[in-house]
Every structure is written in structure tokens, then in C-alpha cells.
Amino acid sequence: MILSEAEFHDASTLEQAAEMIARWGKQARFLAGGTSLIVDLKTDRYGAGHVISLNRIAALRGIASVDDRVRIGALATLNEVATSDVIREKCPVVRDAAREMASPQVRNLGTVGGNIVGAVPCADLPPVLAVSNATLNLWSPSGVRNMPIEAFFVGPRETVLRDDEVLTEVLVPHSPARFGAGYARFGLREANSVAVAAVAASLQLKADGSVAQARVCLSAVAGKPTLVPDAHTALAGKVLDKNGLDRAAQAAIAAALPISDLRGSAEYRRELVGTLTRRALLTAQARATGEK
Numbered sequence: 001m002i003l004s005e006a007e008f009h010d011a012s013t014l015e016q017a018a019e020m021i022a023r024w025g026k027q028a029r030f031l032a033g034g035t036s037l038i039v040d041l042k043t044d045r046y047g048a049g050h051v052i053s054l055n056r057i058a059a060l061r062g063i064a065s066v067d068d069r070v071r072i073g074a075l076a077t078l079n080e081v082a083t084s085d086v087i088r089e090k091c092p093v094v095r096d097a098a099r100e101m102a103s104p105q106v107r108n109l110g111t112v113g114g115n116i117v118g119a120v121p122c123a124d125l126p127p128v129l130a131v132s133n134a135t136l137n138l139w140s141p142s143g144v145r146n147m148p149i150e151a152f153f154v155g156p157r158e159t160v161l162r163d164d165e166v167l168t169e170v171l172v173p174h175s176p177a178r179f180g181a182g183y184a185r186f187g188l189r190e191a192n193s194v195a196v197a198a199v200a201a202s203l204q205l206k207a208d209g210s211v212a213q214a215r216v217c218l219s220a221v222a223g224k225p226t227l228v229p230d231a232h233t234a235l236a237g238k239v240l241d242k243n244g245l246d247r248a249a250q251a252a253i254a255a256a257l258p259i260s261d262l263r264g265s266a267e268y269r270r271e272l273v274g275t276l277t278r279r280a281l282l283t284a285q286a287r288a289t290g291e292k
């Protein structure tokens with residue numbers, strides 16, 4: 001399909017967006033920054049005849065600390081996330097991921113909502129949001145559904161989002177004391193290269209320094225962001241040390257279901273998962289203990 005065959009429409013409110021999507025159904029797609037969608041339309045992945053821009057819907061913008069959490073509007077750009085004081089202070093791991101993504105040009109257009117809804121297995125924001133205990137608000141004319149981000153993904157480019165739903169915002173709880181999170185990612189170049197493998201990790205420590213809760217989430221090594229419950233089992237109740245790092249790394253490797261492609265073999269990706277898990281956990285520990 002050449003792009004000129006698609007009709008573009010602007011929605012100014014969520015209600016208008018819902019009305020338009022109801023009119024054209026599977027023939028229509030929502031547009032945020034367009035950094036993924038335009039490529040997909042040009043390569044005819046969807047064959048959509050109608051593109052509905054969400055960009056005039058003010059309610060989808062902004063990043064703010066509200067009560068005990070950070071609200072990130074679905075239209076917040078990757079660059080806004082990377083440069084936000086609120087994100088830097090309240091959930092620095094989300095900033096870490098945004099700063100490593102794509103290139104300045106793509107970060108200026110690409111949005112948080114598009115990164116999540118696109119459900120590409122190597123997307124960078126879902127794993128860091130998952131270990132940060134983030135939830136999503138999905139709006140439709142029949143109401144708002146709120147769910148943990150990890151429940152949103154079904155498989156590659158597949159989510160539980162219904163056709164009439166819009167992702168409106170991501171909610172990230174403020175970190176309690178002794179909480180820290182880290183992100184370790186491997187790409188083939190410094191910029192404009194998607195992750196070959198990536199691991200996000202968070203630790204909630206007790207007052208004595210032992211682990212109360214560990215969350216590890218893998219990216220680019222399975223069809224969807226993959227939490228590793230066995231990493232928590234490997235670390236809970238103990239102070240993180242070399243043995244703990246090794247046990248968590250083994251649990252992460254066991255949970256990975258990598259493919260071989262032009263960026264790396266499955267075997268190489270498994271090896272990366274072990275190393276990246278250790279790195280992400282060490283950053284999480286340093287943040288949880290106030291070292292950085």
C-alpha cells in the first residue's frame with residue numbers, strides 16, 4: 001500500500017475517536033507519533049484505509065506526579081519521558097530506558113502509548129514499567145479498565161486492547177523507601193538499534209538489607225515482556241550477593257524463549273540474559289540502598 005491511499009482523520013476528543021473507530025472498524029488505526037504505524041502502513045502490515053490521529057486529544061498528554069503515583073499520558077513522547085524531572089526523581093529506570101531508545105528524531109515523535117500498544121517484543125518501556133508495578137488505563141465508551149501492564153500483552157503485536165479502546169495513561173506508583181530498579185540492554189549499535197536482549201529488575205529491600213520483593217522482566221527474548229517469578233524465589237529473604245545474582249540469572253535464562261535472527265542466535269541471547277540480569281539487579285540494589 002502506498003500511504004496516499006489511506007484517509008487521515010483528526011479526533012479532538014476520546015468520544016470522537018471512539019465514534020470514528022466504530023464507523024470503520026478493522027479498516028481504521030489510531031495514530032500517535034506514527035514512527036511504527038507509518039512503516040507498517042507502507043509495508044501493508046495492516047492494510048488500514050483510515051488513520052485516526054489522537055494528537056489533538058489534550059487529555060492524553062502530560063507527565064505529572066499525582067497523589068502517590070506518576071501519571072504518564074499516552075501521548076507523552078519518549079523525549080518528554082527522557083527529560084522529565086518528575087520521571088527522573090520518581091521512576092529513574094523509566095528514564096534510563098527512554099534515553100537508550102531509537103534516535104533523537106524518533107524520540108521526538110514516538111510516544112509511550114505507541115510503544116506499549118505496538119507490543120513489539122523488543123520494546124523498551126514495557127519491561128521497565130512492569131518492574132515498576134505500573135498499571136494502564138484503557139478507555140472506551142463503556143468505561144475505563146485498569147490493569148497491570150504485564151496483563152496487557154498476549155504475544156508479538158497482540159494485546160488485550162479491544163478495537164473500541166484507547167490507552168489513555170500509564171500510572172507508576174511512587175517508589176517506597178528501599179526500592180530501586182535498573183535496566184540493562186544490549187543493542188548492536190549505540191543509537192537506532194532495537195534491543196537484542198534486555199532485562200529490567202527491581203528490588204524492594206527490608207530494613208536489614210535483605211530482599212522483600214524482586215521483580216525481573218525480560219524483553220526481546222520471548223514473544224512478549226516476560227516476568228520471572230523464580231528470580232523472586234531465588235532472592236527473597238536474603239541479602240543480594242554473588243550467589244543470589246547467579247541464581248537469579250539462571251532463573252532468567254530458564255524463563256527466556258529467544259529466537260535466532262539476524263541480530264543474534266538464541267544461544268547468544270540466553271547468554272546475554274544472564275549477564276544483563278546481573279547488571280540490572282546490581283543497579284536496582286545500588287538505587288535501593290541510595291548509592292546512586
Ligand SMILES: Cc1cc2nc3c(=O)[nH]c(=O)nc-3n(C[C@H](O)[C@H](O)[C@H](O)COP(=O)(O)OP(=O)(O)OC[C@H]3O[C@@H](n4cnc5c(N)ncnc54)[C@H](O)[C@@H]3O)c2cc1C
Nearest residue numbers: 030032033034035036037102110111113114115123124167
Ligand atoms: C528508526 C527507529 C528506531 C526505533 N527504535 C526503537 C527502540 O530502540 N526501542 C523501542 O522500543 N522502539 C523503537 N522504535 C519503535 C517506535 O519508535 C516506538 O515503539 C514508539 O514509541 C512508537 O510510538 P508512536 O507514537 O510512534 O506509535 P504509532 O506508530 O503512532 O502507533 C503504534 C501502534 O500503537 C497504536 N496506538 C498508539 N497510541 C495508542 C493509544 N493511545 N491507544 C491505542 N492505540 C494506540 C497505533 O494504532 C499503532 O498500532 C523505533 C522505530 C524506528 C522507526
